[in-house]
Amino acid sequence: MRRQSNRLGEGGIIDRSKPVTFTFDGAPYQGYQGDTLASALLANGVTLVGRSFKYHRPRGVLSAGSEEPNALVELRSENYREANTKATMVELFDGLSASSQNRWPSLRLDFMSINSLLSPIFVAGFYYKTFMWPAALWEKLYEPAIRRAAGLGRAAQGEDPDHYEKATAHCDVLVVGGGAAGLNAALNAARSGARVILADENAQLGGRALDDGLPIDGAPPVQWIDSVREQLEREPNVVVMRRTTVFGVYDTGTYGALERVSDHLAQAKHGFPRQRLWRIIAKRTILATGATERPIVFGGNDRPGVMLASAFRTYLNRYGVAPGRRIVVFTNNDSGALTAAEAALAGLEVVAIVDSRRGLSAEISKAASTAGTRMISGGVVIDTVGKAKLSGVVIRTGEGEDVRLSCDCLVMSGGWNPNLQLTTHLGGKPTWNDAIAAFVPGTHPPGMSVAGAAGGSFGLKDALDEGAKAGSEAVASLGWKVAGPASPRADNQPYGIRPLWLVEASKSKALVDFQNDVTAADIALAAREGFQSVEHLKRYTTLGMATDQGRTSNVNALAIMAKATDRSIPETGMTVARPPYSPVAIGALAGHHRGKSFKAVRRPPSYAWAKANGGVFVETGLWLRPAYFPKSDERDWFETVCREVKTVRSAVGVCDVSTLGKVDVQGKDAGEFLDKIYMNGLKTLPIGKARYGGMLREDGIFMDDGTIARLGEHHYFVTTTTANAVKAFQHMEFCAQWLWPSLDVQLISATEQWAQYAVAGPKSRDLLRKIIDPEFDISDEAFPYLQVGKITVCGGIKGRLFRLSFSGERAYEIAVPARYGDALMRALMDAGQEFGVCPYGAEALAVMRIEKGHISGPELNGNTTPRDVGLGDMIAKKKDFIGRVLGERPGIIDPDRPSLIGFRPVDKNMRMRSGAHIVPLSAPATAANDQGYLTSVAYSPTVGDWIALGLLKRGPERIGEKVRAVDPVRNEEYVVEVVNPCFVDPEGEKLRG
Amino acid sequence: MANTQWVAASAFVEWRDIPGSSVSVTRRDDLTMANLGVFEGQSDKVLEVIRSAYGIDLPRTPKIVTARGTSFLWYGPNQWLAVAAREQNRDLELELEPLFSGVASIVDQTDARAVVEISGHRARDVLAKGVPIDLHPSAFKTGDVAITHASHIGIVICQMDDNPTYQISMFRSFADSFAEWLFHSCEEFSN
Amino acid sequence: MRIQCPCCGERSLDEFTYYGDASVTRPNAFAPTAMSDYHAYVYQRDNRDGDHRELWYHAAGCHACLVVTRNVRSHIISDVRIAREVARERDAAALPGSTS
């Protein structure tokens, strides 16, 4: 193991008593508890950490935060593998394995770096220009080659073994960012007793206050930071969320945040998620997200060893790491001076300070004299020297002289951009502030205020004061009593920026977007080719579209474009940021809802019994329904379903139909109400009887159907289809509340109260006689077809009996309270043994309804009217009902519309399939000749043949005609005969017994 | 005719217990429930009936009130859910129907809703993982009721005591899906 | 987006189902102009900027239909009322002899 050559003897807030071992590209290294992967790599002198996206240029660590575009690594292995992770955000843990990405065969020797030599073809818009023709080559050649050459990390191939969670939090005040401004805002707000959430994306609170080390209350900042943290953690109404990025702002005070619960651990603790996605509901929000330093655009600015000046201070002050020993500072503002002073203080050699501003800044000359360093005023760095590591820089002095200086680290400061992204998520437009040469928040989302550097106030004192003010104003506006804002003592630092957007004297590649490899020349090219709108620029060059969201590149690019097109920066525009502020894993967005838990499953009352008895289930909406019940000697489902159908038609079968929607309708106007929402008359339904009902949309299209039973003078019990149960119930509520608000009607969903089983077949009454308490007469005289009534079972358990039939056989639906559903099923099976009873599932149910020509989902498909499915005669003539008027539109009463009819194949061995289209025998199979299609197909064991229902133009008039069924999807074609859609017992004799 | 007593099945088939003391979870398979829906223009009558039979006022806001072993929880405009323990074979539908003839619909919900209770000092943290409403003691107190959803499953939640204990009900068929989410969400606190 | 339900308090959008325009009234099905009235009622909408009156059904809450006045650009909701009450006022105003 190497020694940590760049670790300073002291300093930083790492725990030197806790060494941590990790590997990078297989080699072992050591860091300390409290390091990030980036700080530990730098401590070990590792400067080359990756290759760039397009040109495979060697890349080192640029920043120390979530804006990092270069140091993207793969973490962990196998299915835990996680690509494109920012090394600057990865907390070091023992056993961490990281590897560089986008290089082959190794980081140092990367064959693809030849792309750099081919760079003339990789310029802006290269996709559009280079691979134009022939199009066929795209799939075969261009795309695979580009994909191999460009791109970032590899995704894991298997399922993610970690768990993710979603959660909701509520607060009075959400403070985003735990730097000086955010901490002081949270503290001032919390003093009132209000509920405060402070979210910070780092493991350590403190932000730049901790990075810069400037005194607060005359002491090192860490003391004030720790004391605030302790005070906040003592407050019962304050939640401090570390490692939590607020990534999005949504309407009405809703915020998205990602908490990295276990990312800093080798393995999530049992029961803990890897990450947790928070929805935070806040009445007020204080944005204290700080600012991000801009790189300077000059030749070779992406060579490992070139770093943001602020990042250098972070490594020095937080981690006790010197990213270099011989440093050149390149700046256009006073904040660069801080780095020079800190570096000198740490005993590092500051070779020179290159200040692009002419005329000496007091701050810079003070720093230069403290550091005992050479001061180059009005100069610029025009190039860097070295291969995979910086060994020197070329400077053009204010006097136009080129000087070469040797160094191992160049730190740059092009000024600062407020991190205002969250102010734009609801459409707020940033405004340009000339004094600080940066965009600042324009309009804020409702309830949001901004404090500190996020609003363009870069000084420490300003940050603290603005935080205090924002914190107390936020709670005061919510009615909390607060003392005046309070802040600790601190100083502001001079800034004095004079923009330097591009070092024009540079000849080599000057990177603007490091992650997507967009250079200053690409922007110039885009400008020349007319892609001058900022949105065009972005799409043409891919600038700002990488995982760093262009946080280090957008403003530089905009400024370069402004210059190239002779416009001001605000005239050139600003792309609006959208959520997320930083990437969010899909797993976190899914949370608990994946795999088996993807969505809720509804289990019918007979579920446990069906499962224990070999039932095979099918999903119907959220419901799991038994599809069929195979016996061990049956070859396939087909054999099983045929057996179930035959059993019902010859003896008796039992099917769980509890999933049908059930609505209890009561009130003096219940009948009147049902008359309005069903197309047929129901007011006249006698008590104790049931009737079919069709429900239409207002446009006359069929919406749902079911049976309506009348249980009392003012009491009806309605069923809906399984699939539409929720929709139909809501529709009824809507009608009752909004369309007819004064009708006396109460609607209660009773779907789940009852276990309801169809008992169907010639022996059904015999079976039920053994189940229903003897005092209830179920003879055909007392209980004919369509009779309904209350019963009891098992000596007093309340139940209901409906004589309804979907199968066409003598059949009943018996209902008991759902908790007895399991017992009822067992009782039916026991009692039915002597009759040869069998359970049957949704498949047999479907076969039998097709045999009877009953419509179901495939026919009620959102395009059909009652007339289309043969129910035109049911439409009431005199009453008003939903769908009455528009159901009479000429277009939808046209007799040419496809309408319901049956089909049988002329060749008896031919299997029909639903979806096949119908064309006349001798006409070509074109859309113009399309006359309808097969909606439902089944093999009928009763008929002994394939049968189908379908919609055919003027179908009922064409019985006996032969037509062709054409199935272009399966490449089949066969002749079918148009027949009556009721294949079994068309007179309905079996039904009535 | 059946000659054996039928066994009532729990809605929660795949139930398991949560180890540890910071949160506990209990099935309530022992409740009887009925929905009370006020007929047009009968609000005053209904309030009167409840007052004379139970000596309480029905809550007009999302709250639960209890008297004489029966709780009434607000269940939407002009609707309440009556809840009681099913001891001595109580059946609220049968109890209430005669009281409210012509003034309110009474619909048995005993089997329509599956009920659990979640209790303990981490109960709020568990519920935050699926319940979107604010359960902070300043926003939701003992006796408060909310109709909302948990992990995309519709629920009615009421706070029963300051432990806190929450009683949560959902449509019966969702019971196992709800429990699966609940167990998963408790795991963090179960050691 | 969150909607302040007059019954339940403020809830997130995912508890609500949109039920269309609250500014149209279901026409008389027996009027001579019924066909064109219904055509307008079901299909014709002005896609104006600014405040819309919309029906939202609190599906995962109290099951009340709400009339929500929402600015379609800013999503700022300026008013929420129980739809049944609004509908009753509407019907009362439409009665013959009504002065409003």
Ligand SMILES: [Zn+2]
């Ligand atoms: Zn509500």
